[in-house]
Amino acid sequence: MAAKEKNTETMILEAAHRVFLKKGMSGARMQEIANEAGINKALLHYYFKNKEVLFTSVFRVALGQFIPRLQSVLTSDLSFADKLTEISIKYHEMLMQNPYLPGFILQEVNREPEKLITQFKDSGVDKDEILGLLQNEIEAYLGITIDPRHFLISLVSLVIFPIFSMPMMCGLFFDNNKQDYKAFLEQRKVLVPELLLGGIKAMGNKLKSM
Amino acid sequence: MAAKEKNTETMILEAAHRVFLKKGMSGARMQEIANEAGINKALLHYYFKNKEVLFTSVFRVALGQFIPRLQSVLTSDLSFADKLTEISIKYHEMLMQNPYLPGFILQEVNREPEKLITQFKDSGVDKDEILGLLQNEIEAYLGITIDPRHFLISLVSLVIFPIFSMPMMCGLFFDNNKQDYKAFLEQRKVLVPELLLGGIKAMGNKLKSM
DNA sequence: GTCTATATGGCGATAGAC
DNA sequence: GTCTATCGCCATATAGAC
Numbered sequence: 001m002a003a004k005e006k007n008t009e010t011m012i013l014e015a016a017h018r019v020f021l022k023k024g025m026s027g028a029r030m031q032e033i034a035n036e037a038g039i040n041k042a043l044l045h046y047y048f049k050n051k052e053v054l055f056t057s058v059f060r061v062a063l064g065q066f067i068p069r070l071q072s073v074l075t076s077d078l079s080f081a082d083k084l085t086e087i088s089i090k091y092h093e094m095l096m097q098n099p100y101l102p103g104f105i106l107q108e109v110n111r112e113p114e115k116l117i118t119q120f121k122d123s124g125v126d127k128d129e130i131l132g133l134l135q136n137e138i139e140a141y142l143g144i145t146i147d148p149r150h151f152l153i154s155l156v157s158l159v160i161f162p163i164f165s166m167p168m169m170c171g172l173f174f175d176n177n178k179q180d181y182k183a184f185l186e187q188r189k190v191l192v193p194e195l196l197l198g199g200i201k202a203m204g205n206k207l208k209s210m
Numbered sequence: 211m212a213a214k215e216k217n218t219e220t221m222i223l224e225a226a227h228r229v230f231l232k233k234g235m236s237g238a239r240m241q242e243i244a245n246e247a248g249i250n251k252a253l254l255h256y257y258f259k260n261k262e263v264l265f266t267s268v269f270r271v272a273l274g275q276f277i278p279r280l281q282s283v284l285t286s287d288l289s290f291a292d293k294l295t296e297i298s299i300k301y302h303e304m305l306m307q308n309p310y311l312p313g314f315i316l317q318e319v320n321r322e323p324e325k326l327i328t329q330f331k332d333s334g335v336d337k338d339e340i341l342g343l344l345q346n347e348i349e350a351y352l353g354i355t356i357d358p359r360h361f362l363i364s365l366v367s368l369v370i371f372p373i374f375s376m377p378m379m380c381g382l383f384f385d386n387n388k389q390d391y392k393a394f395l396e397q398r399k400v401l402v403p404e405l406l407l408g409g410i411k412a413m414g415n416k417l418k419s420m
Numbered sequence: 421g422t423c424t425a426t427a428t429g430g431c432g433a434t435a436g437a438c
Numbered sequence: 439g440t441c442t443a444t445c446g447c448c449a450t451a452t453a454g455a456c
Contacts, residue, residue, distance in 0.1 A: 008440090040440080046440080
């Protein structure tokens with residue numbers, strides 16, 4: 001399984017993953033996937049009867065990569081700040097290796113919103129547990145009670161969007177210098193937890209006064 | 211210009227805008243655009259010689275919508291906090307009316323990164339002026355010196371991503387109840403400036419110790 | 421300017437040999 | 439399981455009448 005050649009189905013799935021993530025469902029070509037996998041179109045259809053089936057297989061894997069396993073980090077014995085740093089760094093690394101992942105998932109969820117719900121149930125992630133754990137941490141660490149979804153959605157926004165929008169941000173604010181932007185992101189992965197903890201505290205005070 | 215019927219070219223551009231933003235370049239169909247505009251395919255090609263040209267016209271308009279005119283707000287005589295609230299609210303309103311805009315722009319910038327640079331120069335937005343204004347405000351208001359791009363990119367992440375990822379967030383954390391999620395976003399548009407101001411202060415301290 | 425009809429090419433999918 | 443060859447459709451684009 002290590003050095004030897006992988007079987008055809010795996011090679012197809014990996015090739016399809018690369019092509020679909022970059023081009024999307026309608027932009028991808030079966031021919032390109034076949035080339036990428038080193039086979040021909042007919043064999044593609046032998047393993048996956050049509051484009052939709054192949055796409056769905058790729059989507060399932062991609063969704064699993066995209067939705068992080070937060071429970072294990074949140075139930076560890078780290079401090080809240082260290083847990084956040086851990087999440088930020090791990091997510092940063094994963095996204096830097098799969099820059100097309102967020103766009104791919106979000107585009108497809110737009111195309112067929114119901115698909116997400118179905119496949120999410122199979123993923124083994126318990127959203128209520130995560131939100132409960134988060135709320136406890138926020139109360140213990142910051143002494144405030146807020147909807148943990150504000151925290152979580154702020155966190156993922158700050159982690160995902162700067163990477164997801166790399167070509168745009170890099171073009172607009174870094175003269176298209178990718179190395180500079182990567183160094184900037186590298187800084188951010190430890191800064192984001194600080195920003196969040198400081199920010200949520202301020203946000204909690206605002207919420208009390210509303 | 212008000213109530214009367216618009217000319218054909220405008221109708222085509224508006225129809226193309228709707229279809230391209232929802233489906234993207236490769237997902238959009240010239241037939242669908244023609245239907246949407248109430249004409250036929252041949253007339254489409256009379257006004258725009260091919261799909262690529264039509265798409266580029268739509269992209270130019272969309273980019274103008276997407277990149278906000280920050281200068282006027284930043285040079286107004288509001289307090290920094292009020293300026294941020296103004297930006298957050300205006301951007302929120304615009305994005306709620308054009309939910310597909312971020313995905314459209316970012317997808318296309320991925321496809322052809324050079325296009326952004328060219329078209330951005332024509333837009334009349336001066337990035338150095340904006341970053342300079344921001345840096346001054348941050349120094350005056352918070353007493354810290356940081357790279358203003360950290361601030362700006364955090365701001366747009368917190369404003370754009372929760373709206374852009376509405377179908378996903380709504381599905382994952384709001385049982386697909388769109389009204390609930392919209393109310394949640396409505397809250398956020400005034401909370402985000404608080405979060406940012408509190409957060410950047412904390413981040414500035416962290417940066418000093420690095 | 422606007423239409424109907426048609427050309428042209430590309431893409432997903434299948435047939436059938438090996 | 440893997441290939442070559444091909445079908446049939448659909449999307450872009452054009453020709454040409456009005």
